[in-house]
Amino acid sequence: MALTLEAPPADVTNRTRRRVFKPAGWLFILPFLIVFVAFLLAPLLYAGYLSLYTKGLATGTTFAGFDNYTRAFGDPSFRKGLWFVLKFSVVVIPLQIVVALVAALVLDEVTGRLARFSRLVIFLPYAIPVVLGALMWGFLYSPSFGPIEQIAGAFDVRAPFLLSQGNIFYGLLNVVTWQWSGYYMIIIYAALRSIDSSIYEAARIDGANSRQIAVRIKVPMVSSALVLILIFSLIGTLQFFTEPQILGPIANGSVTPDFTPNIYAYYMAFRYAQFNYASAISFSLGFVVFLVVAVFTFATRKRGGLFS
Amino acid sequence: MRRIPAALLCLTVALGTAACGGDDADSKTAAKPTNCTNKIVNEAAPRVLVWAWYPNMAKVVDNFNNQHTDVQVCWTNAGQGQPEYEKFQTAISAKKGAPDVIMLEADQLVGFEIQDALVDLAPFGANDVKKNFSEGAWKDVSQGEAVYAIPVDGGPMALIYRTDVFDKYKIQPPKTWDEYAQAAAKVKAAGGPVFGDFGSNVPAVTTALMIQKGAQPFVYNLADKQKITIKLDDQATKDVLTYWGDLATKGLVGKEDQFTTDYIAGMVGGKYATYVSAAWAPGYLTGSGVGAGKDKGKFAVAPLPQWDPANPVSVNWGGSAFAVTSQAADKALAAKVAMGIYADDASLTDGWKTQTIFPLNQGVLKSDEFVNAKVDFFSGQTANKDIYIPAENAYKGAVYSPFTVFYYAQLQAQIVKILGGKTTGAQAATDLHNQIVEYAKSQGFTVS
Numbered sequence: 001m002a003l004t005l006e007a008p009p010a011d012v013t014n015r016t017r018r019r020v021f022k023p024a025g026w027l028f029i030l031p032f033l034i035v036f037v038a039f040l041l042a043p044l045l046y047a048g049y050l051s052l053y054t055k056g057l058a059t060g061t062t063f064a065g066f067d068n069y070t071r072a073f074g075d076p077s078f079r080k081g082l083w084f085v086l087k088f089s090v091v092v093i094p095l096q097i098v099v100a101l102v103a104a105l106v107l108d109e110v111t112g113r114l115a116r117f118s119r120l121v122i123f124l125p126y127a128i129p130v131v132l133g134a135l136m137w138g139f140l141y142s143p144s145f146g147p148i149e150q151i152a153g154a155f156d157v158r159a160p161f162l163l164s165q166g167n168i169f170y171g172l173l174n175v176v177t178w179q180w181s182g183y184y185m186i187i188i189y190a191a192l193r194s195i196d197s198s199i200y201e202a203a204r205i206d207g208a209n210s211r212q213i214a215v216r217i218k219v220p221m222v223s224s225a226l227v228l229i230l231i232f233s234l235i236g237t238l239q240f241f242t243e244p245q246i247l248g249p250i251a252n253g254s255v256t257p258d259f260t261p262n263i264y265a266y267y268m269a270f271r272y273a274q275f276n277y278a279s280a281i282s283f284s285l286g287f288v289v290f291l292v293v294a295v296f297t298f299a300t301r302k303r304g305g306l307f308s
Numbered sequence: 309m310r311r312i313p314a315a316l317l318c319l320t321v322a323l324g325t326a327a328c329g330g331d332d333a334d335s336k337t338a339a340k341p342t343n344c345t346n347k348i349v350n351e352a353a354p355r356v357l358v359w360a361w362y363p364n365m366a367k368v369v370d371n372f373n374n375q376h377t378d379v380q381v382c383w384t385n386a387g388q389g390q391p392e393y394e395k396f397q398t399a400i401s402a403k404k405g406a407p408d409v410i411m412l413e414a415d416q417l418v419g420f421e422i423q424d425a426l427v428d429l430a431p432f433g434a435n436d437v438k439k440n441f442s443e444g445a446w447k448d449v450s451q452g453e454a455v456y457a458i459p460v461d462g463g464p465m466a467l468i469y470r471t472d473v474f475d476k477y478k479i480q481p482p483k484t485w486d487e488y489a490q491a492a493a494k495v496k497a498a499g500g501p502v503f504g505d506f507g508s509n510v511p512a513v514t515t516a517l518m519i520q521k522g523a524q525p526f527v528y529n530l531a532d533k534q535k536i537t538i539k540l541d542d543q544a545t546k547d548v549l550t551y552w553g554d555l556a557t558k559g560l561v562g563k564e565d566q567f568t569t570d571y572i573a574g575m576v577g578g579k580y581a582t583y584v585s586a587a588w589a590p591g592y593l594t595g596s597g598v599g600a601g602k603d604k605g606k607f608a609v610a611p612l613p614q615w616d617p618a619n620p621v622s623v624n625w626g627g628s629a630f631a632v633t634s635q636a637a638d639k640a641l642a643a644k645v646a647m648g649i650y651a652d653d654a655s656l657t658d659g660w661k662t663q664t665i666f667p668l669n670q671g672v673l674k675s676d677e678f679v680n681a682k683v684d685f686f687s688g689q690t691a692n693k694d695i696y697i698p699a700e701n702a703y704k705g706a707v708y709s710p711f712t713v714f715y716y717a718q719l720q721a722q723i724v725k726i727l728g729g730k731t732t733g734a735q736a737a738t739d740l741h742n743q744i745v746e747y748a749k750s751q752g753f754t755v756s
Contacts, residue, residue: 056753058752059534144570145569
């Protein structure tokens with residue numbers, strides 16, 4: 001995100017002078033280019049084209065212009081899904097970042113075999129495929145087989161079903177935080193490692209204790225990593241799909257067809273065969289994500305966002 | 309979480325449709341389907357790809373393949389119900405990827421017929437097997453002269469109950485829904501299990517129960533394909549949703565989805581005293597281990613409770629048929645499979661003995677062996693003669709909309725709201741009606 005390639009000026013002039021067609025360069029990027037065009041660019045263009053049409057079961061396909069888009073933003077189901085992912089972002093992102101930051105700061109402080117082991121353990125959930133992780137949590141939450149219910153049963157109480165209508169927010173919150181905190185921890189940890197240790201030395205000489213070093217020096221110095229994580233998780237959460245989709249079948253209907261915008265688009269396309277409207281919903285979601293991220297990076301530009 | 313970004317979804321959407329068109333020639337010369345679940349007996353014979361989910365399908369396919377040298381069935385289980393329909397729907401939109409022959413439930417047929425996804429089997433000799441079925445069963449799979457599927461099983465509904473629970477709390481099988489509610493309250497007051505289940509993911513059951521009370525959600529005829537009558541805010545629909553919503557919110561019946569591992573575990577452990585279900589249900593339950601071991605001999609069946617015992621109404625849940633898809637490379641051959649598979653004596657006998665199907669084949673339906681069978685799952689009860697055959701005979705048929713999948717999803721969402729105490733049965737019916745009307749209009753139907 002904060003990467004800007006700054007080539008030496010001399011090199012630039014050099015390059016402009018010899019601006020001739022060089023097939024070797026194209027050859028090198030060809031493998032990427034083919035995949036990029038075939039699996040990203042072309043489908044995107046095609047979906048954009050689809051979204052401009054409308055198809056009725058009884059009428060057939062007609063040109064609709066931007067009707068699908070006005071319909072999407074006026075659609076209570078789409079708005080409900082958007083509202084859910086926004087609410088979810090507000091809770092899950094700070095939670096993940098706090099967990100990741102604390103873990104990274106602690107691991108940065110302690111050394112030895114235990115630290116290495118802990119680092120691996122905290123990172124491990126990220127190495128588990130999302131689908132498997134969700135399935136595993138589905139089992140843990142199960143009221144008939146899950147350990148949560150068994151532990152509660154030992155004390156003669158009923159554990160709450162974490163996928164019920166009232167609890168699914170927290171049930172999913174737990175799964176997502178578990179899955180992603182370790183990954184963010186590694187990013188912050190890597191940033192911490194790259195800080196010159198002479199800075200800590202100077203701080204110690206000035207009389208700072210470990211807590212002060214952590215809060216006053218380490219956190220500000222990894223702030224660009226934090227912004228990066230924030231943007232990552234913001235984009236990811238707004239496109240929330242896999243976990244609710246996997247846990248849906250065992251959630252007694254808590255995961256409705258309009259649970260999140262992506263699930264809504266999926267239902268539209270693959271259940272109701274409305275590929276046109278589904279494309280419009282996907283683009284509308286993409287637009288919202290772009291907007292939110294742009295606003296966010298603009299707000300944090302001093303700390304190294306997109307516009308820095 | 310970010311594994312499926314919006315862009316990627318567009319991509320999948322696009323791929324589904326982008327990969328279409330211009331490959332008619334391809335499908336004619338298409339390589340034989342090779343990834344069959346079953347063993348191919350005659351390697352040289354042409355193969356027909358079949359999607360079906362009957363629990364005893366492996367046996368049925370083997371029976372067919374052993375008896376045929378000119379054609380072989382290559383079988384895939386593409387999911388039970390909804391998951392299969394999703395794959396089929398996507399294949400229709402993509403114009404490739406559909407099987408030659410597909411198992412469909414009666415309520416799905418018209419939705420695929422309107423998309424020209426199914427082949428009229430009348431020119432391929434469907435009327436030769438017409439004599440094997442009752443008039444009602446045949447009507448369910450045809451539109452006028454056109455025949456879109458060959459029926460296999462029906463789904464007459466009844467009340468399956470646990471004899472151990474009924475004995476313990478000294479109750480008789482309820483004859484009316486009032487008695488059902490009273491019995492539920494009695495068992496609950498005595499500290500017993502919940503009486504039944506109001507699962508959101510079986511909207512077909514709820515629809516059947518609405519029809520039992522006199523609702524007529526849809527009037528639709530493919531001959532006039534843009535016109536549809538929708539009526540979901542009538543008193544009968546409101547009453548049924550309110551009735552089950554009340555039972556659930558009072559804790560008299562469960563709120564769990566059905567067919568999940570947790571639900572089956574509950575069935576095994578006696579968590580539910582009754583199961584409002586169809587004749588094919590025991591076949592699916594025994595496959596999951598219900599009614600075996602210490603649960604053996606704990607189940608019995610009674611006629612479905614009625615609203616008005618003087619005018620009993622019989623309803624169906626599911627019931628399935630084999631249809632030929634319009635993507636089939638060799639339609640005549642596929643039609644032959646659709647008519648021949650699950651139609652031989654060995655398969656039908658295995659089907660009804662394991663209660664996987666309730667056969668619609670008149671030869672079986674009227675045979676002494678079937679009528680007088682002492683059903684093992686129901687501890688030797690003559691369930692066919694006493695319960696299921698009368699129920700099937702009294703079944704008048706139902707009319708479905710061409711957007712059953714959408715309707716079920718919205719009904720399911722309303723049931724979830726009722727279960728969460730966020731709406732009432734009456735309000736849910738009104739909202740559902742408005743949603744479906746709006747959807748039908750957006751799809752280009754004239755709604756009345």
